[in-house]
Amino acid sequence: MNEKHSNNSDELLALASKYCEESLDDSGTRRLEELLRGNPDNQLVFLGYLDLHARLCWEARSSDPVADSPSELRLQEKPAILRGRSWIPAAIALSLLVMLTWWTFRIPPNANPIPPSQDLAVATVVRAVGRWGDELKTVSPGYQLKSGIFELSQGIVELEWPSGVRMILESPARLDLISSDRVFLHTGRLVTKVPPAGVGFVIETERVRLVDLGTEFGVSVGLSGSTDVQVYEGAVDAHTRTVNGTRVPGSRLHAGEAFSFDGAPKKLAFAPDRFIRRFPATHPDPKTELPYNRSEIEAIHAVRLDQPPVVDGDLREWNDPHSFSAACIEPYDDTYRVRGMIGYDDKRLYVAMHVADPAPMANMMNAEAESQFFWTGGSVILRVGADDALGWPLNASKERKLPPGRIRDPIKDSSHQVVHLGMWYSKEQQASQLMLQYGIRCKLHMLATEGWQGAHRRDPDGLGYTFEYAIDYDLLNASPPQPGDVWPATLAIHWSDEAGRTCMGRLIEITNPDEVPFLTFDAASWGKLVFEP
Known part of the structure; x- marks a missing residue:
């Protein structure tokens, strides 16, 4: 040599x-x-x-x-x-x-979502109410999927393998179909039922490798890679991996057991309703697709308030000329839409919105047990870079590979001034909720118990709701904004099914038109929140 x-x-x-x-x-x-x-x-x-x-x-x-x-x-x-x-x-x-x-x-983990293919089929879509990929194309029964990334953006699908293995996949999910007996779940939630012919079917995540022994079990993977597993029937061999990639000896999980894998595996309380085990009833109109929108707003404006509003869900005291409106595409523009206002003073940021929703305030997700999936039951998420000094566009991304000419900024990637504010009404708790996730990767999160106020109101006709939130700047790790400041920001509205568990529609607004496609966890594609005098 x-x-x-x-x-x-x-x-x-x-x-x-x-x-x-x-x-x-x-x-x-x-x-x-x-x-x-x-x-x-x-x-x-x-x-x-x-x-x-x-x-x-x-x-x-x-x-x-x-x-x-x-x-x-x-x-x-x-x-x-x-x-x-x-x-x-x-x-x-x-x-x-x-x-x-x-x-x-092998298709690398950051590959684009694959279109359905008729050759080298690994799995077949049996039933579906959903959309896949960045372009939100409709997922239809009969699609045959080849090896590669399948990214379910909205809804729910049921897949079947030649061995008879069946899987119910909830959005949003990123599933790598590696072979006829092996998948890798990057994010999302699924339930798999494996017949005798499918014994040995493997589901992998960043934290654990699960080998099925003829069973039914559920798996959920959050944005940080943390994995929850619950066995309904039979047994599963779990070969766990720590954050640094090493594996520990396999352990067998049995029916009635649930574990969380994120560092040291920990036992969870078994919750029968943790996962959707049966495909929901078919939508009454089989031609109906799931609602979504095409973003048209680059910037929204926050008005400085002389008097803080009463946080009670009644928006009549808001008279904001800088309010914004957005709607899903036709024919959903009347039933799936939002009108919102942002205000601020020296103590708090105020968020007020009316959301048209055929299944309002139905969220049944347990935010403490499923902190990274709270929003699938219906929610509003406002994401901000809470400091004018972060700059716009904000160079923070969890994407593994950045566009040519762009250099990663580790400080901004990990900044806890990049905050995801999840706002929703818990039907089970009968109360407004606020989830705070920090950093572009959402590695740190908390269900806020103080430092904020929130209120929801159902519309009299039952086809929507209003809400108001007042949020202390301390929760955003921020100083009070000054007139003229610009915070990177984006907004997501999620609509659920009537059961309050599955995301059945989505609206994304406040985006950077120069960054296409929009990527939630690449803040360069976020729009602007401009603070008015």
């Missing part, structure tokens, strides 16, 4: 390491592509490293101490194999053929 080749190999391995750690910047990505392009030797080294990394992630065991108690799965120490490295070349050589095959057919 000549010196130049050796130097390239060292550089390649360093870049491969950063790639696996998801810390590779744009310049590193370009350099990696240069080293791989047209160079079979480098391609083999890179593929071997990826496979080695994947095997280590699954075979290594956690060193995190875990309490030995009935409420937690027992973990063991790291295997001795990690103490030496003489086995690395052999591991690469042995795994290379498998890796090359995998690489040929």
Whole structure:
């Protein structure tokens, strides 16, 4: 091996390491592509490293101490194999053929949602009321899905595999159909029922690998990768992974058990209604599609208030010339629409809206148990970058790969002034709720109990609701805005089914027209909240 080749190999391995750690910047990505392009030797080294990394992630065991108690799965120490490295070349050589095959057919996690395909079908859509992908195309029964990413944006679908495995998938969900007996759930909620012919079906997430033994079980994955599993019938083998990618020995989960996997596995109280196990009744009009909109608003304006409003859900005291309105596309523009106003003073930010909704205030989600799915039962989410100094467009993104010419800003990515404010009425609690999620990745969240006021009112005709919120700036990690300040912001309205569990319609407004398509967790595509004098 000549010196130049050796130097390239060292550089390649360093870049491969950063790639696996998801810390590779744009310049590193370009350099990696240069080293791989047209160079079979480098391609083999890179593929071997990826496979080695994947095997280590699954075979290594956690060193995190875990309490030995009935409420937690027992973990063991790291295997001795990690103490030496003489086995690395052999591991690469042995795994290379498998890796090359995998690489040929595998679609990377950040690939675009796949359209239905009639060749190499992995699963078939049996029943559906939903839309998929950024373009919100209708999902229809009979679609055959090939290997790749299936992104369900709205609604609910039921999928079937040739082995007889059936799966109910709730939106929003990002599901990677890897093969006829294996899927990877990036985000979302599903329930799988596996017949004898399908035993061995595998569902993977960032935190756990689940091997079915002939059962029915539910899985939910939040934005942070945290995973909840609940077994209704039979048993499932769970091979857990910690945040750093290592795996701990498998444990068997039985019917009536539920666990959360995020760091140390923890036992949850079994909740029969945690997941949707049966496909909802078909919509009375089979031609009806789910409501959505095409964003037309780049900026909304917050008016400075001389007197704080009474937070009671009555909007008659609001006389705001800067109010905004938006509606879903026809024929839903009358029944799915919103009119909103934002106000501010030196103490609080005020949000007031009227939402037309055929199933108003029906949210039955348990925000404490399912903090990352509270909104699917009907909600309004206002996302802001709560500081003029963050700039607009806001360069904060959870997307793995940024557009060409854009450099990641880790400080803004992790800033807790990037706040997602979830507002809804809990039918079970009979009260307004406020969920705060911080950072573009929503890694920190809390169900607020103080520092805010909220009120909802159902329309007299039962076809909508009004709400008002007053939110302390402390909850936003913000100082009072000044006239002329601009906060990056975007707004999402979610409509649910009558049961208050499944998202059946969505409206996205306040977006940057220069960033297409809109990506919720890429703040560069957010619009503006402008503070008026």
